[in-house]
Structures are given as structure tokens and as C-alpha cells.
Amino acid sequence: MAVGEEEVRHIALLARLHVTDQETEPLQRHLNDILEHFERLKGLDLVNVDPFAREDLDATPWREDVACSWEGREEALSEAPVRDGDFFRVPRILEGNDE
């Protein structure tokens, strides 16, 4: 079940990751190599094994649902590539005619 070039492009699109033509072939090779390695899991007896049994962990503690103040707001906004007042500005979401 080898991964083809088209599938690499599809996965890259799902990941919102632009890959160049030069990058595609090595990524495809890597995916196929690593998937072959994953085949080792196929031999395990996993019948009736709970995938989410993190019995090894302490229960996630509860905390009071109380608001607390945070002073980093201005610093956080100042990191915005494009800022518009108290908002992050992004390019248009849909393609269309520029106004």
C-alpha cells in the first residue's frame, strides 16, 4: 500500500503545508519507509486493549472556575504580523474581486 505523489500532495494540503516539487519525492520516500516500519505493529495481539487506558496517570485535577487577570494582552497583540486595533488582521478568506 505505497503512498503515491498525489497522496503526498493531498496530505500536505490537509496539513496546510506548502511543499515544493523538490520536496515531494523525498517526503514520499520517507512516508513509505516509515509506514513500512509501522507494519511491526500489525503482529501485536491488541484484542480487548483499551486505547485510552492511561491508568498510569494521576487523574486530571479539578480547579475552581474563576477568572483571573492577565497583563500580557498588549504584548501578545504586539506580536501580530498585521494588527488592526485589538484585532489580528488576515487576508481575505474567499477569493473575489478586490473592492
Place this chain on the structure above:
Amino acid sequence: MNRLQMSAADLARAVKNREVSAAENVQASIARIEEVEGRVHALLTPLFDRALEKAAQIDQKVGKGEDPGPLAGVPVIVKDNLCMRGLKTTCGSRMLENWRPPYDASTVRFMEEAGAVILGKANMDEFAMGSSTENSAFFPTLNPWDLDRVPGGSSGGSAASVACGYAPLALGSDTGGSIRQPAAFCGVYGLKPTYGLISRYGLVAFASSLDQVGPFSRSVEDLALVLNVLAKPDPADATSSRRERPDFMTFLGKENLKGLRVGVVSEFEAYPVQPEIKEAMERVQNILREAGARFSCVNLPTTIEAGLPCYYIIAPAEASSNLARYDGVRYGLSVEARNLGDLYMKTRGRGFGAEVKRRILTGTYVLSSGYYDAYYLVALKARTKISREFKEAFQDVDMLLMPTTPTLPFRQGENVEDPIQMYLGDVFTLPVNLASLPGLSLNAGYSKTGLPVGIQLVGPQWGEGTLLAAAEAVERVLGKPACAFGGV
């Protein structure tokens, strides 16, 4: 003794007793960094001016008779994936090259509150993905014992800093071995704590169910000392355990290890490792036996068979989700684009390096429709099975002894073209993360060519104390790890 070889405990004592000032400690460290950093390249961002200011504050406290804290005036290096407010935190990535986080990681805050002085941010594999620090987007760090070789990774800058004597302590993070493997390669101690012992707040996320922050040092006492500072429950991290922490210093100073049951993993014994590592295993085994420990064999058949594929499904899956946040909108790199979809694609395409792209794609693939059941779900089940296998083993033994790595530090460039060969080097470290266990890598001597050899102690959950006691018994015989003066 040369100040650069002094432990954090001794430096803090000297500062408190006014035998030396925090400022003098920091100046000595800066001088050392200026002497060798041009060859080792361990640091991404030096913070010398800030460190001198902080040191002056500590000295003022001491002058006024106030308690300066258990790490008073101790120089520390911090991996560059731990946030420091207003200071560059790059994660070794172009994506965050100029990012200044608006808050401190809890571990950074705990260290500074304890009087530690942070001297700089350490180089690392991009987003902590790698085992050689060659995946840093900026430059590789070199192994201070042999500049042709890698320091390990992903916390290679932190490990090399402690080995070079920049500081007696450094912080790193460990998702599949990223503290223990570079500790082994650089000849220092590295501790990956039980999942939930140390806060992850402000640690830039890679794989959240596996990531833990932990220390590097050149003495066991320093590991205990810094655990007392770091291992606090933190409401800001939902996975931080609320259980009461012991005083880790109480595990030290044991006369012998009578009653300690140590397991050797049969499957790991059969795994091909370099002869120097086999010899070091025997050396440590003899020391522990001499100190009163009893040895037996345990079996971890699923762990050896499935650990590596299980990890290389779960970690990339979590990474693909965690790294979705780098979209060019709120912070970090942003590439000009005509629409929002294009902004995401271009920013991520340009901002991430090759290994990060490989992992994002692998993670996206195993989570994608049609493959989730075949890969991700199977890996989660295998993880349950691995955890249970360790749990059963720890009914018969108190601690496991295993190599940290199958090889000595490899050469720069040796594994760059073959990512899966690089992954295979994590075979002994990553099961420990999958099962949420503590693991300690200690230096067990050097090869004939002068390269450090690391051996790993693995405990049951919350078993850090046992690891410290056993490591101290080894340290009594082999001595504390030396600074890498010879190599540089």
C-alpha cells in the same frame, strides 16, 4: 577547585556564605562562554546583561541578610523552547525566529524565584524534533568532547553547555529521549521526570502526552536540589499532578543500596549495542551489586517490538495537531499571501524545516480519514500494552538498568540523510516516555577515544528518589562527571 567545575549546591552555599558573589559566578561563566562558544555553538541567545542585573539583585539580597533561595547566584542555561517573557524564544525554528512570548514558563519562574541566574537560551533541534541538534534552523551544536561529532538532541545545546562548564545546571525537555540522549553523548547527568511531576506551562508543545521538562547537571546532589525547585504542582498545567512531592535531598547520603532490586531487560540485552556501552553496563552493574543491590532479568517483549513504531505514530500525530497553531496570523513568521488559505500554506512551507515537515506529514497521515484506525488507534493500544508491561516488571524490581543509547556519539552528518536510522537510536529512551516513567542518564566512563558513555536508570512512576540514590552510589565510585576541558 576551578569555579566552573563546582556544583550548583556548592556555588549556592558559597554565595549564601558570602565567600563569593553571584556577580562573580556569572562573570566567570561569561568568560568561559566567550572562551569556547566559538567552537561549540551551544547558545542561540546569550542573556549576559540581564544575567548581570539579576546577579546584582541576588547579591543585594544576600547583603541585606535576606534568603536568596536554594539556587542563589547559580548560573543556568535554558533550552530555547521554554518561554521567557519579552525575550526571544525560537525553538530552533525560522517560524519563531523573532518571537517574544508574553509570559514566562513556570519552570523558568521557579528557577528565578530560587535565585538561579539564566545566562542564555540553548540551541536545539527545531521544535525538539531530532537527536543531534543538526535540525536547528540556525546552526548545529558540536560535541565538546569531539568537535567532529554531534552532542545529541534535541536538547544538545543544554547538554553541551553543562559539559563545557558554562553552568552547573541546564534545563531541557524530553519527548522521546531529548534530555537523556544528549546527556549521555555529552557526559553529564540528564533526568526526564515522571509525566506530571514538572509543569509544562510555557514549554512550547511538541507531543503533549510525552513532553516533560527536566534538568542537566554534573552532580547527583544538583539533580535533587533542582528537582526540589522544579517539581511543584502548577494550576497552569492541567496535567501537572497535585500529589505531594518528597524532599528529593532525603534520597541522598544512603550508606548502601541493600534491598534494592534492579532489573535488566532481557530483550534490551540482546539488542546490538557498541562494545563500549556493553562494558559500561557491566561496570555499573558491578558497582550497584557491590553497593548491595540484587539483580534479576525482566521481559519487555512488546516494548522492544512495538516501542519505536508506536512512538513514531503518536509523537508526530500530536505534533501535527500542536503545530497547527503556526499559521502566520497571531505571532511568528508570516508570509504575504493573497488569501487566508494561501497564508497558511506559504507561511508553514517556508517556516518549517525538513524534519518538522516530515513529522507533520506523518502525523497528518496517521490521523487522516481511513488511516486513523489502522495506525493511530493501534499505536494507542500498543502504548497501553507497553505501560502495563512496565507496570508488571516493576512488581518484581524497583528500577531498571539499561543503556541510554545503542551507540556512542555519532559524527556530524552521519545520519542526516537517513531519518529512520536516526530514529533507531531512540530505542532505549522513548519507551520511558510512552509509559510516563522517570529516566536518568548518568556518565559511566569514556571510550578509549575519549567519548562519554551513558547508562540509563528507569524507575516506576514517582520513583525519582530510587534513581537518585542509585546514581549517587555510582558517582561515589566513578566520581562526578568532568567538564570537557580536554575536547575544547
